[in-house]
Amino acid sequence: MTISPAINGTASGTASQDRRLRTAAPQSGFAPWKDPAKKPIIRFEGVTKRFGDFVAVNNITLDIYEREFFALLGPSGCGKTTLLRMLAGFERPSEGRILVEGKDITDLAPYERSNINMMFQSYALFPHMTVERNVGFGLRQEGMPNDQIKLRVDEAMALVELGKFSHRKPHQLSGGQQQRVALARAIAKKPRLMLLDEPLGALDKKLRNQAQFELMRIQEQTGTTFVIVTHDQEEAMTVASRIAVMNQGTLEQVSTPGEIYETPQTRYVAQFIGDVNIMEGKVVSLPGDGTVDITPASGDGRIFKAGACQGLVVGQQVWLSVRPEKFRISLEQPQSTINVVKGRVDDVGYLGSISHYHVHTEAGNRVTALRANSSQSVERSISWDDTVWLEWPADAGVVLTA
């Protein structure tokens, strides 16, 4: 959000092990991607997709594991939907191959990929069929007997908590109900792999939050591997076990939501997920205790301390990123002199539970800080034109090399 190429101070950085502990994913324990013995359910091998001169997906290699809720996240045109459509079989890779459960499916037509089903953006429900016939469509293609289809349809409808609508047509349902039907239709075939293309994009915010948790419940209950495409970073953070952040057809980073947020690997990822303050600088020294000293590119000679990442060399160009909520904003000068900047409040955004502060620093940069409004103005609230100090721990700063 705000870009700030100069902050003030130094700090003793805590090492990255610390960070990893803190960012352990909510479903701790489930991390098949860390287990080298585990075989992925999906494997993209050097997959490239070109449309004429345009490279939609550029040489992607990616493993997705069983029972994962995997999110492909990125702005429109980043190639996330193309990647999903190649998995469903609607697009054929220009190069590379796709394996599902060890089997090469690159050249299979969509209807031959019986263990993969997709929930479409805007649902693509058949308008001429009742809800029941929509949900049972996939099962009828298999030639399943009618009484069994009935059972499976009821089961799927119960799973998505959609009961009394089976004889209605899709246009007689609300958006939220249509979304459930679409989900039930895709899940009714009990696929090994469920693809979701912006499944909640058409819902309003409140309904969307509720639907996200429902997706997670269904994913857990059925044990299906889910791959979701979304441009909504909050949605990806909420539902996913791992997120792949995509940019112009390539993977920027594939990590758990926690890692993506706390230790982004590139400026692109840092800026795409949440708000961030970024300062351009240069490595001054590597004390060897897992920290790095950085001086701003503006060249005012100040030194900031942050946790080091691998492969840094003295003199290298880097970017220091600090999340707004990592700042401690105060009206009094803190005792520490490490990683402290002084500035003047330009703007205050009061959002009820939290407040945003836009601070104009002495070095002439705008920094965004964030504070939870935990007390009811017991302390004097910070206001426009106040002189404030921003302080942050060394391990809150992340060094980015790209």
Place this chain on the structure above:
Amino acid sequence: MRKWMVIAVPYVWMLLFFLIPFLIVFKISLSESEISIPPYTPVFDLTAGWETIKTQLGQLDFEKYHFIFSDELYTAAYWSSIKIAAVSTFITLLIAYPLAYGMARAPKEWQPTLMMFVILPFWTSFLIRVYAWIGILKNEGLLNALLLNLGVISEPLTIMNTTTAVYIGIVYSYLPFMVLPLYASLEKIDGRLLEAAEDLGSPPWKTFWQVTFPLSIPGIVAGCFLVFIPAVGEFVIPDILGGSETLMIGKTLWSEFFNNRDWPVASAVAVLLLLILIVPIVAFQWAQQRSREAGR
């Protein structure tokens, strides 16, 4: 006030150009034929006063209708017209569906051009296009010359002045009226529905019957009515291509008017034709209404 006038325009139009002419025709159908100008009696004289008109009204009767129903020629002509119209509608549908399907599936930038090709025949007079078929279908015409040269046949086929020629003429003339509504409904089908069907395990040909075809039914219905309704009363095509062999109500009507100069019978034939066509017209309106309500 102005709103009222806007609403009134179509009603005034219908009154002047449909209802009043219809009432005149209906009145003639209840009259007696006579050798005079006009060739029927009574002729209402609105200046003669109410009493005269009342006497004249008393002279009207349904005798001509009785005559039409008792003479097999007319019933045969009605049946034959309906049969010819139904069969040609079906043939038109069989030819138009692949055409419309191909158009709807063609690259977007091609579609306006293809549409142009379908509409292009309208730039030439209908009458001239039907006459042109004589040159193709007659014994020494283009079609026979081609088939003889190719060795497909050894003797020229007699197509002109048969019902076959009428079928060809109707199918050819009304094809655009079938293609356009079909194209409109096929083009509207969301490609994601077809993808969803394929994703759920339906191969493309099954997807056609399970998704594309049912969703194109409103187009099929509209196209069939648009061909069937005018084809029933068709006069030009059977007259030019069908010769004396083809019995169609349009031709019967024409000969009653111009050969027999029996206006009352001709009017009664016309009124009955209209009554017969009201059924499909109302059905058509109902179908249109329904597909609009279904929101497709």
